[in-house]
Amino acid sequence: MQIRAEKPIDQQAIFELNVAAFPGQGEARLIDQLRDHAKLSLSLVAEHASKVVGHIAFSPVTIETNGQTIAHGIGLAPIAVDPDLQKQGIGSALILEGIRQCREKGVSFIVVLGDPAYYSRFGFMPASNYKLEDEYSGGDAFQIYMINPASLPSVGGIVKYVSEFNGLGD
Numbered sequence: 001m002q003i004r005a006e007k008p009i010d011q012q013a014i015f016e017l018n019v020a021a022f023p024g025q026g027e028a029r030l031i032d033q034l035r036d037h038a039k040l041s042l043s044l045v046a047e048h049a050s051k052v053v054g055h056i057a058f059s060p061v062t063i064e065t066n067g068q069t070i071a072h073g074i075g076l077a078p079i080a081v082d083p084d085l086q087k088q089g090i091g092s093a094l095i096l097e098g099i100r101q102c103r104e105k106g107v108s109f110i111v112v113l114g115d116p117a118y119y120s121r122f123g124f125m126p127a128s129n130y131k132l133e134d135e136y137s138g139g140d141a142f143q144i145y146m147i148n149p150a151s152l153p154s155v156g157g158i159v160k161y162v163s164e165f166n167g168l169g170d
C-alpha cells in the first residue's frame with residue numbers, strides 16, 4: 001500500500017470511494033467542490049494493487065474571535081476507506097501522513113470532527129481545551145491537533161470551515 005498525493009486521474013475513483021464509504025453523495029461532492037474552488041489544501045490517496053482504496057482531504061479553516069479572523073489552520077475532512085478494507089490500518093496511515101505533511105508545510109493546527117476514541121490515538125484532543133468551538137455543535141467530537149500553540153488566540157474563538165461545507169448534510 002502506498003500513500004501519495006492525488007493525481008487528476010484519481011478523481012473519479014475518489015468520488016466512487018466516498019460514495020461507497022458514506023451513506024450519501026455529500027462527501028464525494030464536497031471533495032469535488034473543494035478541488036474545483038482550489039480549497040483542497042492537501043489530498044492524499046492510499047493505493048493498493050493499482051486501486052484507490054483510501055482518501056483523505058484537508059482544507060483551510062480560520063479561527064474567528066469577536067468577528068475577526070485571528071488564526072489560520074487546516075481541517076481534516078472527509079476521510080474514507082474502502083468498506084471491504086477497513087480496520088486494516090489504511091485510515092491510520094492516511095492520517096499520520098497527512099499530519100506529517102501539514103507539519104512540513106508549517107500548518108499551526110489541524111481540526112477534525114470525529115470519534116475521539118479514534119482520533120485521540122494520533123494526538124488529537126478536545127478543541128475545548130483551547131476554548132475553541134466549531135459551528136456544528138460538535139462538542140467533544142470537535143478536536144484539535146496542535147502544532148504551534150502560540151498561533152492561537154488565548155481567548156479562544158470559533159473555528160470556521162470553508163463555505164463548501166455548508167451544503168454537507170442537505
Ligand SMILES: CC(C)(COP(=O)(O)OP(=O)(O)OC[C@H]1O[C@@H](n2cnc3c(N)ncnc32)[C@H](O)[C@@H]1OP(=O)(O)O)[C@@H](O)C(=O)NCCC(=O)NCCS
Nearest residue numbers: 021022077078079080081086087088089090091092093118
Ligand atoms: C473512519 C475510517 C476512515 C477509518 O479507516 P480504517 O482504515 O478502517 O481505520 P484503521 O484501520 O486505521 O483503524 C480503525 C480501527 O481498526 C483497528 N485496526 C487498525 N489496524 C487493524 C488491524 N490490522 N487489524 C484489526 N484492527 C485494526 C484500529 O485499532 C481501529 O480500531 P477501533 O475500532 O477501536 O477504532 C473508515 O472506517 C471509513 O471510511 N468510515 C466511513 C467514512 C467515515 O465515517 N469517515 C470518517 C468521518 S469523516
